[in-house]
Amino acid sequence: MTTPSERAAQGKAARKHASRSSHGRWIPSSQRPDALHILEAEAADRLPGLAPIRYxxxxxxxxxxxRGAASVMAADLGAQKHTGLTVQLCGDAHLLNFGVYASPERTLLFDVNDFDETLPGPFEWDVKRLAASVTVAALQNGSAxxxxxxxALVAVESYRTNMRRLAGLGELAVWYERIAIDDDVLPLIRRGGRARFAHGVARARRRTSLQALGKLTETDASGTRRFIEDPPLLERVTDVDRVTLGKIFSDYRSSLAEERRVLLDRYRYVDAARKVVGVGSVGTRCFVLLLEGRDATDPLLLQIKEAGPSALEPYLTPSAYAHQGRRVVSGQRLTQAASDIFLGWMTGPQERHFYWRQLRDMKGSAEVETMSPATLRDYARLCGRALARAHARSGDRIAIAAYLGATDVFDRAVADFALAYAGQNADDYAALGAAIAAGTVTAAPDA
Incomplete structure (x- = not known):
């Protein structure tokens, strides 16, 4: 086992492969793939009728x-030199993939909360994705x-300083590190944005299965709860036979810890529906299940989401897990401070891979597109801290901290990259708009 000083030396040696200042460059090569071609290729295995909603x-x-172009940025990052300092990447670490959720102890935490693209890879890819999203949001909100x-500089500085802090802690201290909303977050948000953030936290506390029951379901003539149809966004599934349903539940149940199987067995199936979610995930197969526990006032809503290969996989070592649902679940369990007790995976019809989680468990995200410049900086700082905590659990925090160093060289380089990449994103966004205007791409308005 290497010593801390040896690990730090390995981190500094990585500067020879990719200097800290080199991260500031973004010049697309003449061989850069067309962004729309990447998006169209990604949509090939998705439900075709939903592509216009995504666009x-x-x-x-x-x-x-x-948000929807993770695969485009993955191709751009894959064309750059990297440090080789590997962590379990979120894979899509933009601002809205951080947020509030409840731990099993019902404490509200702030953390990374989306792992569809998770894969081991160079730590700076997540940092660049975060910084780019901060810059795009700031420009969109009217900032110069x-x-x-x-x-963006604030976000990266927070990542660096927190990684250096975590590098000085013991293994268990790092593993137990968490960001609690009441103790760690609200006191740090300056007065101008605190009320808005507190309002969002209060809204997240109300986002439970019981609240979703009233919003997504109704009682039919027989007194049974059913999902309210809202095609194409929510459509009931009526052709699932008991044999298929039994196998699906059995496979999912086997991925849970033994004590959680006991808990799951106390619920009975009521109804299921296909649901369109997110931006980048639109077109993937996604379902919601309504289960009932003690009685009709004791619901459990589970989301079953299709998991394909990570958008990062063409540019990195393939996942150690052949099952893509297990890839997502394992990545989430490794990097989150605490994870959903119903997080699991299974193989569905046509050998498609899925993962399961609670649909609503006090989950919430910030309204980034309405933030003032000061509030956005506070939020960016918080996301940088959360990302450092996640990476410190899965990667060599001592090596990464040594690579980053005590100065702001890396911070400024990534902020430079983020500003340049915001321009690239604007060009790609305009290209999609032009394709829609020309009729070569179909988009559903107000979807």
Missing amino acids: GRMMASPFAFL KAKAHRA
Whole structure:
């Protein structure tokens, strides 16, 4: 086992492969793949009738486009030199993939909360994705380029300083590190944004299965709860036979810890529906299940989401897990401070891979597109801290901290990259708009 000083030396040696200042460059090569071709290729294995909804949502704003274009940025990052300092990447670490959720002890935590693209890879890819999203959001909110650059700088500085702090802690201290909303977050949000953030936290506390029951379901003539149809966004599944349903439950149940199987067995199946979610995930097969526990006032809503290969996989070592649902679940369990007790996976019809989680468990995200410049900087700082905590659990925090160093060389380089990449994102966003206007791409408005 290497010593801390040896690990730090390995981190500094990585500067020879990719200097800290080299991260500031973004010049697309003449061989850069067309962004729309990447998006169309990604949609090939998705439900074709939902592609217009995805494009409609991506056209809502440049930030919405960035959210849906993880595969585009993955190709761009894959073409750059990297440090080789590996962590379990979130894979899509934009601002809205951080947020609030409840731990099993019902404490509200702030953390990374989306792992569809998770895969081991160079730590800086997540940092660059985060910084780019900060810059795009700041520019969209009306900030000048200098202020947008400053916001990205704050996020990266927070990542670096927290990684250096975590490098000095013991293994268990790092593993137990968490960001609690009441103790760690609210006191740090300056007065101008605290009320808005507190309102969002209060809203997250109300987002439970019981609240969703009233919003997504109704009681039919027989007194049975059913999902309210809202095609194509929510459509009941009526052709699932008991044999198929039994196998699905059995496979999913086997991925849970033994004590959680006991808990799951106390619920009975009531109804199921296909649901369109997110921006980048639109077109993947996604379902919601309504289960009932003690009685009709004791619901459990589970989301079953299709998991394909990570968007990062063409540019990195393939996942150690052949099952893509297990890839997502394992990545989430490794990097989150605490994870959903119903997180699991299974293989569905046509050998497609899925993962399961609770649909609503006090989950919430910030309204980034309405933040003031000061509040956005506070939020960017918080996301940088959360990302450092996640990476410190899965990677060599001592090596990464040594690579980053005590100065702001890396911070400024990544902020420079983020500002340049915001321009690339704007060009790609405009190209999608032009394709829609020309009729070569179909988008559903207001979807």
